[in-house]
Amino acid sequence: MAAVQGDASDEMLMVRYQRGERKAFVELVRRHNRAVYNFVLRQLRVPALAEDVTQDVFMRLVQNAAEFKHEARFLTWLYTIARNLCIDQLRKLSHRRHASLDQPQGDPNNAQLLGDTVSDPNPHASAEHSALSSEVRSSIVKAVDSLPEDQREVFLLREVASLPFRDIAEITGVGENTVKSRMRYALDRLKDALSDFEEYARALR
Amino acid sequence: MDCEKFDRIVLDLLYEELDELTSAAARRHMEHCARCRAIGSGLRATREVGALPLVEAPEGLELRILQAEEQAAQLLPIGKRLGRGLSLLASYAMRPQVSMAALLMLMIGSSLFFLRAQPGDREHVRVTERGVPETDNEAVTIIPKKVEAPEPARVAPHPVAAAAPSPRVEEVAQRRERAPEPKPEPVAQAAPAQLAAPAGGAQRGGAALGALSDDKESEGSNEPSTDSDASYDAAMAAYRDGRYSEAQRRFDEIASLGGPHAANAALYGAQALRRVSGCPTAAPRFEEVHSRYPGSVGSDAAWQAADCYRSLGELARARQNYEQLSADPSYKTRAKEAIAELDQRVADQEQAARRATAAAAATAAAAKGKAPAAASPAKPAPSGN
Numbered sequence: 001m002a003a004v005q006g007d008a009s010d011e012m013l014m015v016r017y018q019r020g021e022r023k024a025f026v027e028l029v030r031r032h033n034r035a036v037y038n039f040v041l042r043q044l045r046v047p048a049l050a051e052d053v054t055q056d057v058f059m060r061l062v063q064n065a066a067e068f069k070h071e072a073r074f075l076t077w078l079y080t081i082a083r084n085l086c087i088d089q090l091r092k093l094s095h096r097r098h099a100s101l102d103q104p105q106g107d108p109n110n111a112q113l114l115g116d117t118v119s120d121p122n123p124h125a126s127a128e129h130s131a132l133s134s135e136v137r138s139s140i141v142k143a144v145d146s147l148p149e150d151q152r153e154v155f156l157l158r159e160v161a162s163l164p165f166r167d168i169a170e171i172t173g174v175g176e177n178t179v180k181s182r183m184r185y186a187l188d189r190l191k192d193a194l195s196d197f198e199e200y201a202r203a204l205r
Numbered sequence: 206m207d208c209e210k211f212d213r214i215v216l217d218l219l220y221e222e223l224d225e226l227t228s229a230a231a232r233r234h235m236e237h238c239a240r241c242r243a244i245g246s247g248l249r250a251t252r253e254v255g256a257l258p259l260v261e262a263p264e265g266l267e268l269r270i271l272q273a274e275e276q277a278a279q280l281l282p283i284g285k286r287l288g289r290g291l292s293l294l295a296s297y298a299m300r301p302q303v304s305m306a307a308l309l310m311l312m313i314g315s316s317l318f319f320l321r322a323q324p325g326d327r328e329h330v331r332v333t334e335r336g337v338p339e340t341d342n343e344a345v346t347i348i349p350k351k352v353e354a355p356e357p358a359r360v361a362p363h364p365v366a367a368a369a370p371s372p373r374v375e376e377v378a379q380r381r382e383r384a385p386e387p388k389p390e391p392v393a394q395a396a397p398a399q400l401a402a403p404a405g406g407a408q409r410g411g412a413a414l415g416a417l418s419d420d421k422e423s424e425g426s427n428e429p430s431t432d433s434d435a436s437y438d439a440a441m442a443a444y445r446d447g448r449y450s451e452a453q454r455r456f457d458e459i460a461s462l463g464g465p466h467a468a469n470a471a472l473y474g475a476q477a478l479r480r481v482s483g484c485p486t487a488a489p490r491f492e493e494v495h496s497r498y499p500g501s502v503g504s505d506a507a508w509q510a511a512d513c514y515r516s517l518g519e520l521a522r523a524r525q526n527y528e529q530l531s532a533d534p535s536y537k538t539r540a541k542e543a544i545a546e547l548d549q550r551v552a553d554q555e556q557a558a559r560r561a562t563a564a565a566a567a568t569a570a571a572a573k574g575k576a577p578a579a580a581s582p583a584k585p586a587p588s589g590n
Contacts, residue, residue, distance in 0.1 A: 035259070
């Protein structure tokens, strides 16, 4: 269906899916599964768990498709679901031992560290950051992971999901100024983490 | 823009969420403020270099999601499927386009229903003709107007409430009275004022319109038909139909009640009285109208009174009225003519009287001369002396 594959908005695709056009849902998954996975991954920091939660996010979308209103923003709705599921998982994880970046995940024979996932210049890594040294990328990830939960949440919604501050405020349930304040703290932390690198110095010029 | 405001909007500037004007103001501020410039460039560099590297979603995640969706759709209970369908229908029905279309259809339907339900209202349309149709009757002589012509719009609405009779027109009316009247058309039999002022006849209004202008002063404005209008119309109708007694009664009632038609009603009432009882009774009524209603109606009444006096042979009183009217610009010429005519008439009468006297004297003298002769008829003439 050409119309579905074209420039239709997320909201229009969701309405079409409500009418029974399954291809519209396929297009929505294709558009957003990567960003949702990264958001969940940075929140939970466990790749296998992030994969399951990402699948759950889209399943919730399927189950509650009839409740979606055309006037609503699809991304706000999608990331509200993702955030709620992440909070549930973090609560469950808090009862266990926290998975560290160095803890092997999944199959012990095929274990992969989260730190390796983002720092290793493998084909999965984002192409636009290939020019950056693995050391810089590792520092960025560590800086983000070390952020307080509320600041990290805002940072990820802004940088990964590309949501405007107004929508982030709606998702997180706090004021827009609070969101900006948290974002400012997060950026300051990141700036401190990057201040020793040459790339940052070049960007400053 | 100051530094405090810059601090509030710096993140919006960084993520391009500002409008163009504020963004330009922030950039101008950065050019002049080293502190804010350092903040802005530090944040921009942090964002450029510190962009979080995204990892690709695991292979097979998309496929797993789609498979799960397919299974979920199959396992969806019938109730939930129906609920989804109803929800879909409801959301579709609540769309503005559907609502507007429904409202439009409702309006059209209700309009058709109500239009069809009230045909009777359209069947009883009453049209009231205002004014008197124009006539080509040559007997109606238009008297030159005495004052500037009133606006046609003031004439048209109520021609009946118009003017007092003019002398020439009154003559025409009298002539018609004498002639056998085969029920003339309404206009020809109408009051002199109406004859002189048919509907829309502003130019033909003449003196009647002159009177009308004064009448309008008392009338105030062109009011819609009221009870007084109806009464006046009824009285005029009676007058036109020759029911002078009824007309007189109606006109007298209108005059006694006052109002915009009172002056004309008084004048027409006096005229109707003249038709009923003749000039001996009507002349005092004309005088009363003359004294009560100054202006054109009063002048018309004075003229009518003078006419009555003439017909009664009271030429001195008639002359007195004409002399008064000669001060009225609209009657000046005619009054002088009437006075001259009266004088001529008086002179003729005097001459006739003198002739009659002379004739009588001659007759008497002749009779005197004949009497002695008759007493001594055989007296011989002296002869031979």
